Amino acid sequence: QVQLVQSGAEVKKPGSSVKVSCKASGGTFSSYTISWVRQAPGQGLEWMGRIIPIIGITKYAQKFQGRVTITADKSTTTAYMDLSSLTSEDTAVYYCARGDGRFDPWGQGTLVTVSS
Amino acid sequence: DIQMTQSPSSLSASVGDRVTITCRASQSVNIHLNWYQQKPGKAPNLLIYHASSLQSGVPSRFSGSGSGTDFALTISSLQPEDFADYYCQQSHSTPHTFGQGTKLEIK
Numbered sequence: 001q002v003q004l005v006q007s008g009a010e011v012k013k014p015g016s017s018v019k020v021s022c023k024a025s026g027g028t029f030s031s032y033t034i035s036w037v038r039q040a041p042g043q044g045l046e047w048m049g050r051i052i053p054i055i056g057i058t059k060y061a062q063k064f065q066g067r068v069t070i071t072a073d074k075s076t077t078t079a080y081m082d083l084s085s086l087t088s089e090d091t092a093v094y095y096c097a098r099g100d101g102r103f104d105p106w107g108q109g110t111l112v113t114v115s116s
Numbered sequence: 117d118i119q120m121t122q123s124p125s126s127l128s129a130s131v132g133d134r135v136t137i138t139c140r141a142s143q144s145v146n147i148h149l150n151w152y153q154q155k156p157g158k159a160p161n162l163l164i165y166h167a168s169s170l171q172s173g174v175p176s177r178f179s180g181s182g183s184g185t186d187f188a189l190t191i192s193s194l195q196p197e198d199f200a201d202y203y204c205q206q207s208h209s210t211p212h213t214f215g216q217g218t219k220l221e222i223k
Contacts, residue, residue: 035212045152045160045203045214061211062117095159101207102150104171106159 002027004034004096004107011113017084020110022096029077030054033100036070036081038092039109050100051079086114118142118206122215128223133194137218139187139204148208151180151189154201154217163202164189196222 007021022034035050049060053072060068069082079096094110097103119142129135139149147167152160162171164180167187177192191198199222204215 044216045205047210047212047214059210063211097159101148101212102162102165103152103160103205104162106161109159 002032002098002105004098004105006094006096006107006110009111009113011115012086014087014114014116016086017082018086018090018112019080019082020094020096020112022079022081022107024077024079024098027098029072030074032098034070034072034079035097035100035103036068037095037097037103037106039095040089040092043092048081048094052100053079083112086112088114090114117211118145118209118213120204120206120213120215122202122204122218124218125216126219126221128221129194130223131194131196135191135194135220137189137202137204137220139182139189139215141185141187141206141208144184145206145208147183148206149180149182149187150205150207151178152203152205153198154203156200160203194220 003025005023010018012018030053033052036048038046051058051070051072058070072079091114095106097106121140149167151164154160163174163178168180179190181188202218
């Protein structure tokens with residue numbers, strides 16, 4: 001049974017970067033895709049991008065291209081999402097999830113607050 | 117990008133009711149359509165994939181239908197634990213877009 005556990009909440013200044021981790025247990029990490037989805041307060045869900053750890057290939061939503069970097073460390077079965085040039089509009093809960101298209105399971109979410 | 121439009125945005129219903137939530141895609145997504153349930157403060161949970169396949173562990177009162185651009189999620193007899201937000205999502209092409217959500221509330 002795959003479980004995804006994310007890093008804790010972050011408070012960041014505008015213009016800075018944040019890196020959120022997602023540690024996987026169960027299953028074979030290299031054999032599946034990890035995606036990142038965010039949810040602004042009271043809003044819907046937004047897909048940001050994904051990585052295939054076994055080959056390290058990434059794909060990003062055009063909206064985040066140039067600002068987001070998704071990486072994976074096979075030795076620690078951990079995926080990372082790095083988002084730069086933060087603004088208040090990036091305040092959201094960030095989720096990792098297994099899958100590329102169909103997302104299951106999900107991590108518990110990481111709240112990132114961007115505030116001066 | 118493919119736009120996903122859900123209706124209604126909110127819905128009030130009673131325990132035991134049959135409810136249907138619809139989702140329309142701005143272009144055909146074939147059967148590449150998934151449904152999620154989200155409770156307050158929790159991550160979404162996959163209910164239905166490939167438009168009508170029930171995810172393992174999900175109660176059989178949940179069902180999905182449709183193909184192309186028009187889809188529906190039906191709950192045959194509402195239970196207290198079903199009051200939550202529901203989202204459709206297309207997996208036909210990236211970016212994998214979600215509907216705006218439907219809030220299912222107790223009447």
